[in-house]
Amino acid sequence: LYAATVATWPGAGRGTELDHLTYNNQHGRRHLFLINNILTFVTSYSKTQKMTGKALLIPRGIDPRLARVFIITLNYVYYAAQVITHQLGDDCSSSAYSKYIFVRRGTPLNTDAMTQILRSFTNDHFRCQFGVRDWRHLMKFVLRHMADISLDQDDDDAQDADRAPINSLFGHGQRIADTVYGIEADSLTDLTQPDVARAHRYGIVYQKALGLWADFSVDSLGLPNDEKSTPSNQTSLIVAPLDAASRLHIARDLEDVLDTRLPAFGDLISSTLSRVLYHHIPNLSTSLPPLLPSSTSVNVHPSRLKCLQRLFRSKSFKSPEQATIFEYILQNLRSVFGILGTGGGKSLMFYGPPLIEPYGITIVVSPFVSLVEEQFSTAQMHSIPVSMWPNDKIDFDTVRLIIVPAHEAGMELFVNFVTATVRIKKLRRIIYDEAHQILMSGYRNCYDNLWRIAVQNVPLHFLSATLLPHSVAAIAHAARLQPDTFCVIRATTVRPNLRYVVEDFSAEKDNTLVMDRIASICRSTYSKMDEKDRILVYCSSYNECDALRALLGYPVYKSKIDGRLDPSTNASRRNAISADWRAGNPRALIATTGFGNGIDHAHVRLVVTLNPYHASDAAQQTGRAGRDDCEATCYLFNTCRHPVPSNAADDHGGIGLLRMLYTTNDCVRLCLGNFDERAYSCVAHGSANAVLCSRCEVLEVCGLSLFAY
Known part of the structure; x- marks a missing residue:
């Protein structure tokens, strides 16, 4: 909120002006008003009070969409935060939410926090960091050269001959402008202190230059003319301070949209800043931000x-x-x-x-x-x-x-x-x-x-x-x-570059055939691989791991490398085996399920999974293959009889899907794709150009004759 405010209001306040701003009158005069139907911050410059006996009041109006965010935040979000923190016994945070406008994690923003926030946002957009002082320098030039607000005197009834339109928004005179900010002053003459209406006009001109106030003209707001502006009739334009009555009125108007609007606050603020700092983004209307059409609609920040x-x-x-x-x-x-x-x-x-x-x-x-x-x-x-x-x-x-x-x-x-x-x-x-x-x-x-x-x-x-x-x-x-x-x-579970092959050995009396088959596939693939390529073989038991190690000679990665070793030594041995495989020494590895989830190596050309417990394991283990988007092959071997789950609602691993995988001739992608809301066969992927699984390959060879009758 702070970053969006200082980026879109005219001028830029000093840290001492913006420190601990309040929105009610419980602890001295508040700093937030509705003036001329514009939500307006009125800050004061204390240095002027020391010199003249009274503080200089500086009004700054904000964009109506941002004003809506403030109204909802102060009336609802802060109220909820106030109640919750009080219930948790954090009275300091509760008090902060009850009176201060800018609060972060229960603490009012001070100059240091404001500088930190500004530096974070400006670093993202400008590739350099601006603090509060730097931001004032930048805003002075933006107002002069982008919004084209004149520095010349424009009020014949000047009350203060030392103030120019832009200078007044910053709370200083011409001498400071010339010596500190270096703004060109070739046409400067004695200028006056503008009243609130003129400050709003300058603010709207600046905000329109940023693409805000798209459907409004300055005159349509009914702002008083400059020559008629006096402190007395400005006071009469102050409407509906944020008291209990106005809170109730606002509540009735906004109650039915809060549920949908609150989650979008982050998006609204982010997109407002984007429109300001990436000026080419199209202007939006001044209506309320649109409802999120679905949970997946979000404005992803370019940073x-x-x-x-x-x-x-x-x-x-x-x-x-x-x-x-x-x-x-x-x-x-x-x-x-x-x-x-x-x-x-x-x-x-x-x-x-x-x-x-x-x-x-x-x-x-x-x-x-x-x-x-x-x-x-x-x-x-x-x-x-x-x-x-x-x-x-x-x-x-x-x-x-x-x-x-x-x-x-x-x-x-x-x-x-x-x-x-x-x-x-x-x-x-x-x-x-x-x-x-x-x-x-x-x-x-x-x-x-x-x-x-x-x-x-x-x-x-x-x-x-x-x-x-x-x-x-x-x-x-x-x-x-x-x-x-x-x-x-x-997102979708199965990737189009993977070739799935399913072979069922559950009718065999022992595992000899399946072990020989796996060994043959691994040797054939290993002989054809490049140096960067890898093989992973997954087993569901230590006995299966040991049997394949005896056939192939590959190292085995498992929880306990040696039962005689302490946990720390076992962990060191596991890490060494994993590191050797990644380095290509050797380029093939036998592992239990624990190595399957989350391990990422780009060039795994072959994955063999033997007797996965459920479809989730099968999808996780085969998903190690082909992460470089090149074609890879995944073999799924089964030697077990898989039971039918008694209650589908309790089948969170996909035991039923695994049974379907081995007992039907459906496309493998249809079975594994049940993890998604929609599943598609190999051919149905269309433009994704999915590699055909072993079952779709059979259909391709047989042609349409299988479906003739």
Whole structure:
């Protein structure tokens, strides 16, 4: 709000003028009025009071759309914040929300905070940082050269011969303008102090130059002419101060739109700044901002692209869904369920905020030890101040990202840590990665305390590549999230460049045939690969891993490399095996499920998955392949009889989908695509040019003869 205000009102106040502005009369004279039907800030310059005995009053009107944001914020958002903070025992914050206009995290903005905010916004748009003083210099030139507001005297009935139109908006005279700001003064003469009406005129001229006030002319507002302006008749134009009566009137007018308008505040302010600073964006009408047509409509700020460039050296998002999820997470207004296919860029959601936001901690909860270690090392690689929980030496002033294993997140110690971090106002959000595991039997106990974390009033976000539609409601229920407090953004699960091959060996008496088949495929692929290419073989048990290692000689990545070793040594051995595989020594690896979720290597040409527990595992493991967008092959082998789930609503992993995968001849993409709201076969992907799966290849060879009768 502060950045949008100082960017769109005429002139620029000193830090001492804007420090601790109030909106009611409970603690001295307020600074916010409705004058000439324009929401107007009236600030005072105390230095003038010392010299003349009275403070110089400086009025500045704001754009009507921004005025609506202020009215709703002060009457509803601040009122709610006042009540909530009082209930939590934070009377200082409650008092701040009851009187001050600009409040951040329960503290009124002072000059230092204003400078920090301005520097953040101007750095995004101008590639350099402006503080309050610098912004005043910039605004002086904008008013003179962009809005073309004259410096010449325009009032014959001058009351103060030392003031020019622009100078008065800044609260100083010609001498200061010449010596401090360096504005050209070749035509300057003795100028006067304008009254409120003239200040509004200058403000509207400036705002129209920015593309605001698009459908209004200055004359249509009924502002008094300059020559008729006197302090007495200006006073009569002050209407409806923000007292109890006007609050009730406003409430009746706005009550039916609050639910839809509040989540859009962040977008409105962001887009207002964009229109100001990126002047070429088309003008909008002066009506209320349009309702969001769906939960996925959001104005993604252009500055987010800089984060992509730094993290991934990419100039664009991988998908509109990735961009939308990232923007919602940064806005921090509601919880988000983000479903992006494997390789869809979920890691941006927790590496990005520490690089963009000037303060606050992001916590990431991950279900696999291998994934936690991977995320920790990646954050360090990007120079993000990161810590791994549990850690009793966390520095709250410097750490920006905390990675937490799921089994630790279920402990009382972690819940207490979250509570303490919220109380000192350091925690921004908690992100649950691989969120589908919340509902899996093997991990459910790790998330028993989810509801206790949810009540801390910190946004919770849930990321996954394989979250069934009915599972979203189950997680929301476990976290006690109301339907209007979260949104769901879902992208497709399966990628078009993957060739799926399904082979069922469940009729065989032993695993000899399937092991020989896997060994043959791996040897054939390995002999044809480039140096950068890799192979991953997933097994569901240690026995399967050992059998394939005996056949192929590949190293095995599993939770316990050697049962005789202590946990720390096992972890070191696991990391060494993972690092060797990434380095190509060797270029193939056998692993259990724990290595599958979240591991990212661009050039995996072959993935073999043997007996996945459910369709979620199958999609996660095959999703490791082809992240460089080149063609890759995924084999799914089965030697088991899969039961029919007794209750489809409790089947969050997709056991029924896995049974369908092995017992029908449907396109593989149709089966795995059930994680999406819509599933399409290989051919139906059309322009995506999907590589045919093994079943669609059979249909292509047989032609239409199979469907003749």
